[in-house]
Amino acid sequence: MVLKAFFPTCCASADSGLLVGRWVPEQNSAVILAVVHFPFIPIQVKKLLAQVQKASQVQVAVLGTWCHRQQEPEENMGHFLEGLGAIFSHDPWLQLCRERGTRFWSCKATYHQMSTNLGTPTEDQVMLIFYDQRKLLLSWLHPPAVLPGCQDGETTASTGGLADIFDTVARSEVLFQNDQFDEGPVRLSHWQSDGMEASILVELAKRASGPVCLLLASLLSLLSAASASWLWKLWPLSFIRSKLSTCEQLWHRLKHLSLIFSTEKAQNPMQLMRKANMLVSVLLDVALGLLLLSWLHSNNRIGQLANALVPVADRVAEELQHLLQWLMGAPAGLKMNRALDQVLGRFFLYHIHLWISYIHLMSPFIEHILWHVGLSACLGLTVALSILSDIIALLTFHIYCFYVYGARLYCLKIYGLSSLWRLFRGKKWNVLRQRVDSCSYDLDQLFIGTLLFTILIFLLPTTALYYLVFTLLRLLVITVQGLIHLLVDLINSLPLYSLGLRLCRPYRLAAGVKFRVLEQEAGRPLRLLMQINPLPYSHVVHTYRLPSSGCHPKHSWGSLCRKLFFGELIYPWRQREDKQD
Amino acid sequence: MEDEKSFSDICGGRVVLRRRYYSPYCREFGLSSARLSLRSLTAVTCAVWLAAYGLFTLCENSMILSAAIFITIIGLLGYLHFVKIDQETLLIIDSLGIQMTSSYASGKESTTFIEMDKVKDVIINEAIYMQKVIYYLCILLKDPGKPHEISQVVPVFQPVST
Numbered sequence: 001m002v003l004k005a006f007f008p009t010c011c012a013s014a015d016s017g018l019l020v021g022r023w024v025p026e027q028n029s030a031v032i033l034a035v036v037h038f039p040f041i042p043i044q045v046k047k048l049l050a051q052v053q054k055a056s057q058v059q060v061a062v063l064g065t066w067c068h069r070q071q072e073p074e075e076n077m078g079h080f081l082e083g084l085g086a087i088f089s090h091d092p093w094l095q096l097c098r099e100r101g102t103r104f105w106s107c108k109a110t111y112h113q114m115s116t117n118l119g120t121p122t123e124d125q126v127m128l129i130f131y132d133q134r135k136l137l138l139s140w141l142h143p144p145a146v147l148p149g150c151q152d153g154e155t156t157a158s159t160g161g162l163a164d165i166f167d168t169v170a171r172s173e174v175l176f177q178n179d180q181f182d183e184g185p186v187r188l189s190h191w192q193s194d195g196m197e198a199s200i201l202v203e204l205a206k207r208a209s210g211p212v213c214l215l216l217a218s219l220l221s222l223l224s225a226a227s228a229s230w231l232w233k234l235w236p237l238s239f240i241r242s243k244l245s246t247c248e249q250l251w252h253r254l255k256h257l258s259l260i261f262s263t264e265k266a267q268n269p270m271q272l273m274r275k276a277n278m279l280v281s282v283l284l285d286v287a288l289g290l291l292l293l294s295w296l297h298s299n300n301r302i303g304q305l306a307n308a309l310v311p312v313a314d315r316v317a318e319e320l321q322h323l324l325q326w327l328m329g330a331p332a333g334l335k336m337n338r339a340l341d342q343v344l345g346r347f348f349l350y351h352i353h354l355w356i357s358y359i360h361l362m363s364p365f366i367e368h369i370l371w372h373v374g375l376s377a378c379l380g381l382t383v384a385l386s387i388l389s390d391i392i393a394l395l396t397f398h399i400y401c402f403y404v405y406g407a408r409l410y411c412l413k414i415y416g417l418s419s420l421w422r423l424f425r426g427k428k429w430n431v432l433r434q435r436v437d438s439c440s441y442d443l444d445q446l447f448i449g450t451l452l453f454t455i456l457i458f459l460l461p462t463t464a465l466y467y468l469v470f471t472l473l474r475l476l477v478i479t480v481q482g483l484i485h486l487l488v489d490l491i492n493s494l495p496l497y498s499l500g501l502r503l504c505r506p507y508r509l510a511a512g513v514k515f516r517v518l519e520q521e522a523g524r525p526l527r528l529l530m531q532i533n534p535l536p537y538s539h540v541v542h543t544y545r546l547p548s549s550g551c552h553p554k555h556s557w558g559s560l561c562r563k564l565f566f567g568e569l570i571y572p573w574r575q576r577e578d579k580q581d
Numbered sequence: 582m583e584d585e586k587s588f589s590d591i592c593g594g595r596v597v598l599r600r601r602y603y604s605p606y607c608r609e610f611g612l613s614s615a616r617l618s619l620r621s622l623t624a625v626t627c628a629v630w631l632a633a634y635g636l637f638t639l640c641e642n643s644m645i646l647s648a649a650i651f652i653t654i655i656g657l658l659g660y661l662h663f664v665k666i667d668q669e670t671l672l673i674i675d676s677l678g679i680q681m682t683s684s685y686a687s688g689k690e691s692t693t694f695i696e697m698d699k700v701k702d703v704i705i706n707e708a709i710y711m712q713k714v715i716y717y718l719c720i721l722l723k724d725p726g727k728p729h730e731i732s733q734v735v736p737v738f739q740p741v742s743t
Contacts, residue, residue, distance in 0.1 A: 027676070161697075514692040514694055515694065517603050
């Protein structure tokens with residue numbers, strides 16, 4: 001295997017000195033982390049390396065020499081560098097050399113140990129791979145190469161090759177703490193040697209975050225304790241709470257906020273990203289909510305909305321009445337059973353009449369209610385949208401009732417029909433064995449059964465039509481509510497911080513690396529540039545998406561059609577509790 | 582060292598294979614297909630605009646014409662950026678890995694690098710396409726933890742050669 005030397009781009013213009021880094025024997029590669037400049041005392045260098053090794057658990061050692069020289073080769077420098085190989089023994093010993101101002105590099109790697117029986121040291125071919133130290137340090141590799149039994153203290157020698165290199169550079173942060181302005185005994189060159197990178201705002205935010213988090217965490221825990229108290233488990237409140245999606249959304253946001261402001265630090269980058277994503281999502285939500293609030297409260301929009309609401313509800317009721325009149329006549333040319341038609345039609349018309357009276361009763365208070373409900377938009381756009389969805393559900397409650405009546409009636413009819421059809425053919429459903437068995441019926445049983453069967457089958461078109469119409473209306477309302485929930489879900493779960501990071505600092509989220517062959521010259525070692533290959537946007541969203549509140553419809557299309565055909569009630573998003581109607 | 586040769590793909594278009602030898606342990610193979618021809622671009626644009634003009638004479642709504650122009654531009658940009666691959670390159674570096682780069686007509690480059698640990702073998706596989714048998718090159722990947730199983734088959738030069 002050819003020897004691979006990973007060389008940081010920041011050290012390519014540094015003065016001559018010693019190469020310090022880690023040797024990975026399994027991949028025959030040397031990861032160079034820094035250059036120690038002349039003059040130095042070997043004892044001090046060894047002490048520094050021992051300190052770094054203890055602090056970071058990385059096997060840093062002196063790997064070779066680096067020579068950045070003028071045009072004329074200096075003879076004494078050459079001998080001096082050879083002598084250093086005796087003081088810091090490392091196998092193989094690297095000698096990298098570059099002429100100042102040119103792109104010509106020469107590399108030599110000599111193995112002393114293996115060649116003791118041969119007498120002369122053997123040389124090996126070297127391949128130079130340049131890498132940007134700062135970007136490699138800050139990036140996180142996806143998928144994270146974490147072995148299940150691996151703790152922080154153990155070496156991760158068995159992870160993949162490139163993950164190893166990322167790991168080495170990331171853990172050697174202690175080595176990069178000394179910069180050129182320190183008065184230490186050893187002068188190093190690395191990416192931070194021009195001065196440590198830091199930001200005043202970040203440091204201030206870090207100092208301030210402690211007490212702020214403590215205060216907010218205590219407030220939020222009080223709030224969560226209040227909402228989880230026994231008061232909410234009493235019957236009317238728990239029923240209302242399970243029905244309204246607003247409560248669900250508020251609870252979800254409360255959980256998010258308590259996670260963001262919890263006082264324990266994030267263990268790994270995933271948790272940190274999750275916290276950041278939640279924070280950005282909450283901030284965006286509140287910003288959009290405030291925008292909506294300012295729009296609603298300007299130009300007396302609330303008043304206009306309230307004034308428009310009652311006529312709209314009236315209009316809907318009127319349309320429903322027309323629809324029922326149409327059904328009670330001869331809808332689409334079909335001939336209905338007159339008596340059943342009239343009964344069902346009058347029943348539903350009475351319901352609509354009740355509903356309209358209720359709306360008219362409420363009309364003086366609507367503006368006040370809307371105004372106060374509009375204030376809740378400052379809690380976030382998602383809360384406002386959930387309230388909208390709940391208002392739609394409340395206003396179309398009569399459609400829901402009609403759907404339930406129609407569905408129950410149709411369901412009864414279908415089951416009756418299927419059971420009587422079996423009787424017609426002389427069979428019976430065996431509940432014990434869950435199958436259809438043959439059965440001998442008496443004559444009067446058969447007679448009444450056939451009669452009932454005939455009645456039911458002739459009444460089927462009427463019931464089926466009512467069921468169809470009200471199911472379509474109900475599905476329409478569900479579609480509108482579903483779209484609103486989808487929007488809420490999108491705002492809840494989109495990882496905006498990760499997407500922003502991928503846009504502005506693509507090297508932070510790495511899917512892998514890519515290599516580029518640099519200018520070649522015959523006889524010189526191969527030079528490659530290693531760059532970070534950023535994660536594609538789809539992977540970013542997939543990896544970092546926040547968990548939504550879990551209100552997704554769990555039916556497939558097939559089961560939905562089956563339920564509609566048999567008249568079973570469909571609850572699109574209340575799967576968590578078992579609801580009885 | 583560079584070397585170029587011209588071949589034809591399964592649809593009859595012209596592809597050019599370029600081989601570069603950087604060093605004893607680094608080689609590059611590039612496959613480039615023909616660029617977007619002016620003839621096909623003009624044909625598609627004319628077809629779309631004629632259809633839009635036909636709709637316009639029916640509906641008398643000038644929004645259709647602006648929508649057609651918009652769709653043509655967006656469609657062309659999308660095609661150049663996401664679909665049309667100009668060149669695909671395979672870079673093989675000894676003991677490091679295999680890198681496949683696709684460069685699109687708009688200049689976008691998408692790279693995949695496979696480490697040598699994961700590569701089990703490079704094989705020529707045959708497949709039945711329409712009425713003939715075609716041969717294609719692919720890389721077999723293995724999981725480092727289970728060296729005897731094949732975890733994935735990655736075809737090389739796929740979008741250019743089809």
